[in-house]
Amino acid sequence: MIFIAVFTSSTVGLKWFKGTATSAMEDANFDNFFLPVLTIALYGMGYIARMTRASMTEVMTAQYIRTARLKGVNFSNIVIKHALRNALIAPFTVILLQVPWLLNGVVIVETLFNYKGFGWTLVQAAGNNDIELLLAVSVVSVVVVLLTQLISDIGYVFLNPRIRIS
């Protein structure tokens, strides 16, 4: 548990420490792509891990978990089949919320590593008063947001069949 806590907070710090600029625009290989990807991945990983843990500990105290244990189902089966699906609502939301954030919010990381990605384009367009580019970028992000949120709504019904979304 403490490990996860340390892990999360250190990723927050880590984000700033790997201050080496890499231009991986032309050929992306392991060397120049490792650090930026690692930074973003670690941040999301800690966040999602903690969310999952929070709802998991709650679900594991439920009656049906005890019943399953008394029935003699082995532990990994309980965790994966019985508990995880009920605990996944909040983490699932967070995971799909990460996608729009990865599109727009990682400008810092992109600037840090000098990688000219989507967020960078956006900042440039805003800085240069380039309305057409701005519109195009916005359309892309709107489509992505709508898609991910649609997926998350469908996912809720899959995770808990009793949920009804009109």
Next chain:
Amino acid sequence: MEPLGFGDIVIRILAQFLPVWISLVVLFVLSFAYKRRLGLYGKLFDSPIGMVGFALVMFWVFTGIYAGFDMIATHDPLAQLSGMKNKLPGTPLSDAPDGVLPWYLLGGDNLARDVFSRMVHGATIVIAIAPLATLFAFMVGITLGLPAGYYGGRLDTFLSFLANLILAFPVILLFYLLVTPEIVLTGLPQFMAAVLFFFPLIFFAVLIHSRYRTQPKKDWIWLTIVLVPLFLFYAAAINMRGSKIGFWPLDFFDIPPGILVVFVAVVFVNSPTVFRIVRGLTMDIKTRDYVAAAQTRGETPWYIMLWEILPNARGPLIVDFCLRIGYTTILLGTLGFFGLGLPPESPDWGSTINEGRKLLSIYLHPALPPALALLSLVLGLNLLADGLREESLRD
């Protein structure tokens, strides 16, 4: 004057934090003594993890408060003293003015300012803005997310549409828009503040009323106790002389416009995410048996939402809250990174880390203290969240 050794630096820093240590000890002794009478807060002292987290968080809170009264910092965080550029920790000042400590305890940054004082003063800004902004975002998210998840249908479609709209709106662009002088002149940030800051009032009003609906006397007492001060704060916060909203007579404090913009923007950006999380949890918990039981008892929908569903969704929400505070701190720094929001010389941790990062490979010391401070604060918040969640789930 000799440069200080490592041990000397540590001892002097610990000595500078003396008021903080004293308050921490007093707080802990008092809390231990009255542990059983303090409810959830007292129960926190049963779990070692929660205690460590609480100590870490309170350490920075006290530091922030005392630094606001000029107590801990050794120098002016904005003063530049000659000959101190990028000097190592413990370097003595060349010509120290009277009455100040003749060393830079943690060295000087690239503009010859004291790193230690900047870190301490940064705590004030971080403690003042980040938790409060996160709290407001949560109020907005919860007040809108609960009915969206509970009622579903048209309301849900409409609110989700709004949330998606904000989510799709690029964060950086929003900040660019909000700090533009023309936009500030139209009073848009203030109107946004007027709307966003109103949500806590709604939240508490509904929270209390749904609970004491059947006992009008208690209802009125509680509503007055909570809502009157809240409303005074609300009115004073959005009110500013010489701007669009300036009619309220009881204006006892003014928020600087720069900070207001940052605050509003952070709340605005964070609330749709919270909204989605709360909505998802509500839709899940709504299908549980105890909600059906409450419906059968004839409880009002708001009672079910706020007193049945919300407490059962607290686990993920507490964790998200604490993580979000850390994220908000970084977001504040990010804004400084693009020259938006807080003024560039502001000593808050995010900006300082950004500045120090540029010279990281040559001079490590300017970036390290604020980074460690941020790290310990986030770690403390995480531990506190764990402790709180565990203790609150125990009964």
